[in-house]
Amino acid sequence: MTSIIQIQNLSKTYNTGFHALKDISLDIKRGEIFALLGPNGAGKTTLISVICGIVNKSSGAVLVDGHDNVTDFRATRKMIGLVPQELHLSFFETVWDTIKFSRKLFGKPDDDAYLEKILQQLSLLDKKHSKIGTLSGGMKRRVLIAKALSHEPTVLFLDEPTAGVDVELRKDMWNVVRGLRDNGVTIILTTHYIEEAEEMADRVGVISKGAMILVEDKTALMKKMGQKKLTLTLEKPLVALPKKLAKFNLQLLNNGSEISYAYDVSKGKPDIAGLLADVQAAKIGYSDIHTAQNSLEDIFMGLVKQ
Amino acid sequence: MNWRAVVAIFTYEMKRFFRTLFQSLISPVISTVLYFIVFGAAIGSRITQIDGVSYGAFIVPGLIMLSILTQSISNASFGIYFPKFSGTIYEYLSAPVSALEMVLGFVGAAAAKSILIGLVILATSAFFVPVVILHPFWMILFLLLTAITFSLFGFIIGLWADGFEKLQIIPLLVITPLTFLGGSFYSIHVLPEFWQNVSLFNPVVYLISGFRWSFYEISDVSLSVSLGMTFVFLCICLTAVAWIFRTGYRLKS
Ligand SMILES: Nc1ncnc2c1ncn2[C@@H]1O[C@H](COP(=O)(O)OP(=O)(O)O)[C@@H](O)[C@H]1O
Ligand SMILES: [Mg+2]
Numbered sequence: 001m002t003s004i005i006q007i008q009n010l011s012k013t014y015n016t017g018f019h020a021l022k023d024i025s026l027d028i029k030r031g032e033i034f035a036l037l038g039p040n041g042a043g044k045t046t047l048i049s050v051i052c053g054i055v056n057k058s059s060g061a062v063l064v065d066g067h068d069n070v071t072d073f074r075a076t077r078k079m080i081g082l083v084p085q086e087l088h089l090s091f092f093e094t095v096w097d098t099i100k101f102s103r104k105l106f107g108k109p110d111d112d113a114y115l116e117k118i119l120q121q122l123s124l125l126d127k128k129h130s131k132i133g134t135l136s137g138g139m140k141r142r143v144l145i146a147k148a149l150s151h152e153p154t155v156l157f158l159d160e161p162t163a164g165v166d167v168e169l170r171k172d173m174w175n176v177v178r179g180l181r182d183n184g185v186t187i188i189l190t191t192h193y194i195e196e197a198e199e200m201a202d203r204v205g206v207i208s209k210g211a212m213i214l215v216e217d218k219t220a221l222m223k224k225m226g227q228k229k230l231t232l233t234l235e236k237p238l239v240a241l242p243k244k245l246a247k248f249n250l251q252l253l254n255n256g257s258e259i260s261y262a263y264d265v266s267k268g269k270p271d272i273a274g275l276l277a278d279v280q281a282a283k284i285g286y287s288d289i290h291t292a293q294n295s296l297e298d299i300f301m302g303l304v305k306q
Numbered sequence: 307m308n309w310r311a312v313v314a315i316f317t318y319e320m321k322r323f324f325r326t327l328f329q330s331l332i333s334p335v336i337s338t339v340l341y342f343i344v345f346g347a348a349i350g351s352r353i354t355q356i357d358g359v360s361y362g363a364f365i366v367p368g369l370i371m372l373s374i375l376t377q378s379i380s381n382a383s384f385g386i387y388f389p390k391f392s393g394t395i396y397e398y399l400s401a402p403v404s405a406l407e408m409v410l411g412f413v414g415a416a417a418a419k420s421i422l423i424g425l426v427i428l429a430t431s432a433f434f435v436p437v438v439i440l441h442p443f444w445m446i447l448f449l450l451l452t453a454i455t456f457s458l459f460g461f462i463i464g465l466w467a468d469g470f471e472k473l474q475i476i477p478l479l480v481i482t483p484l485t486f487l488g489g490s491f492y493s494i495h496v497l498p499e500f501w502q503n504v505s506l507f508n509p510v511v512y513l514i515s516g517f518r519w520s521f522y523e524i525s526d527v528s529l530s531v532s533l534g535m536t537f538v539f540l541c542i543c544l545t546a547v548a549w550i551f552r553t554g555y556r557l558k559s
Contacts, residue, residue, distance in 0.1 A: 088393030104314035
């Protein structure tokens with residue numbers, strides 16, 4: 001079995017009547033890093049909460065390693081570590097006490113050496129005996145990650161892990177995440193920052209208004225990102241493109257006032273000089289020229305707007 | 307069973323109690339002393355004896371019950387309300403911990419705390435009045451049952467409450483009056499017949515009566531009725547908690 005998590009026709013309607021998840025089906029592969037992308041309010045946290053047992057589903061099913069997450073919740077929850085979006089911590093406790101508590105809550109025997117290793121990786125070791133309330137926001141986020149890892153989960157959910165987090169922590173965190181993935185841990189992270197998905201993920205899912213609108217390998221998405229566009233603003237509108245320019249992949253836009261040249265940088269160097277020479281030879285005057293990249297952001301915005 | 311989790315929750319809750327041990331114990335001790343001064347000395351000098359027991363000694367079981375009830379409710383309701391309020395409840399809900407295990411941890415700790423306080427009050431009382439316990443086994447049984455029942459009740463309040471006011475309102479509006487009118491400081495036999503009958507609708511009467519019987523063999527209602535009613539309240543609370551967890555009411559949306 002290659003899927004560690006199978007989500008089947010999952011729907012969630014809150015008591016308010018709000019339809020937060022709409023018939024979501026999704027398989028998470030064992031050992032991958034999956035980025036769940038979507039604007040605020042799309043349903044990312046709701047989806048994670050249903051999988052982890054914090055929110056009740058309305059219909060559908062969630063299987064973790066083949067176990068139903070409701071009827072066999074002990075088996076599924078033991079495998080899962082959750083880093084919540086908000087800094088939910090008890091401020092009067094020390095870092096050490098809270099991660100020891102987390103491990104016990106998940107039914108695991110004490111293993112101080114392992115917990116210290118986690119603190120080390122998260123650069124938290126010197127804060128071991130600090131009260132959580134005295135730590136900065138970034139440090140609190142690290143403590144949440146340490147808590148989630150305390151019981152050696154095989155699946156880790158990170159809900160907007162880098163929201164409001166400094167660059168240093170972001171780097172630390174990615175190193176930890178990569179290390180986990182190398183040890184076979186499956187990671188699902190949500191974000192509304194595209195760079196985050198670009199940097200880390202193997203696959204990307206886009207959720208909008210409670211529906212999964214796209215699930216794709218990141219490399220496939222990146223290919224689309226390789227698309228660039230050069231636009232010439234013409235001095236005088238054209239009725240049609242001259243035959244001479246037919247060998248270029250051109251489009252006439254804005255009532256003939258713009259020529260747009262699409263090319264793919266991943267397929268070799270574009271012949272921009274040749275295009276401009278031919279345009280000049282055809283006696284077409286242009287007043288401006290600019291290029292644009294088709295980013296994941298564009299793809300994403302295009303999808304979400306639909 | 308995930309016993310490690312039960313122990314972890316229990317220990318965590320008890321740690322909060324021991325961190326503030328002085329405040330936790332000093333206030334019940336002071337109020338007990340005050341009750342003895344006000345009720346024991348001032349009123350006791352006129353009443354002297356009820357059913358052959360000095361008034362000071364008579365009110366000891368009532369005082370203990372009063373504390374057990376209020377402490378159980380406030381400990382348990384706060385214990386579960388706080389993680390809801392601070393958001394840390396997410397960890398309990400996402401852990402391999404069943405409803406029963408959560409109840410054992412939270413309610414067990416609340417009951418243990420209130421029993422400790424009850425015993426401290428008993429010890430304090432012994433300095434003021436001659437306390438005898440004729441039936442220690444029954445005394446402990448009533449103590450346990452009451453502490454557990456009202457800790458469960460407090461747990462329910464803590465689950466239901468979505469603000470600090472709601473956390474206070476039930477103990478203030480319901481429990482305190484019921485306790486004071488439940489025969490903590492008098493035998494309900496001294497009331498006119500009408501009010502005696504009204505009192506029989508007050509669950510606290512049965513708890514205090516049974517508890518007092520275990521001290522002095524004097525009671526307002528028979529032992530078996532006391533015991534039976536105590537079990538009835540326990541079952542009502544257990545059923546309510548079971549229902550809450552089955553539906554996820556106020557815990558999961
Ligand atoms: N407990 C709740 N009751 C009612 N509506 C909720 C609740 N939690 C979230 N929602 C709504 O569900 C939608 C999705 O929320 P959420 O899953 O938090 O989105 P995201 O994490 O993608 O920002 C939002 O519109 C939010 O207002
Ligand atoms: Mg969210």
